[in-house]
Amino acid sequence: MKLPVINLPPLLKNKYILSLVVFGVWVTFFDQNNLWDRAKLSSRINQLEKQKHHYEVEIEQNERKLSEIKESPESLEKFAREQYLMKKKNEDIFVVIEKED
Known part of the structure; x- marks a missing residue:
């Protein structure tokens, strides 16, 4: 019995090239x-990596704000008023919300 001959390019007949492929x-x-x-x-x-860079910048900004708040009582009071809407006993607070069109 005769095996059929397959017409392959000469490069694919090389066993080293074939094994490399x-x-x-x-x-x-x-x-x-x-x-x-x-x-x-x-x-x-x-x-x-992009997220890491973003959070590193954010941490640096927050550390700067924290050191500013720790250094002066005026900045602590300003932060408390702006972020937590705190007030003195004899004051009224008006919150203005701007409507975007």
């Missing part, structure tokens, strides 16, 4: 650390 396909699609998952994880890392 199979290895490449395996690593690209089927491996635990395939390229698709690595690209998704890299995108997620970039997103988390």
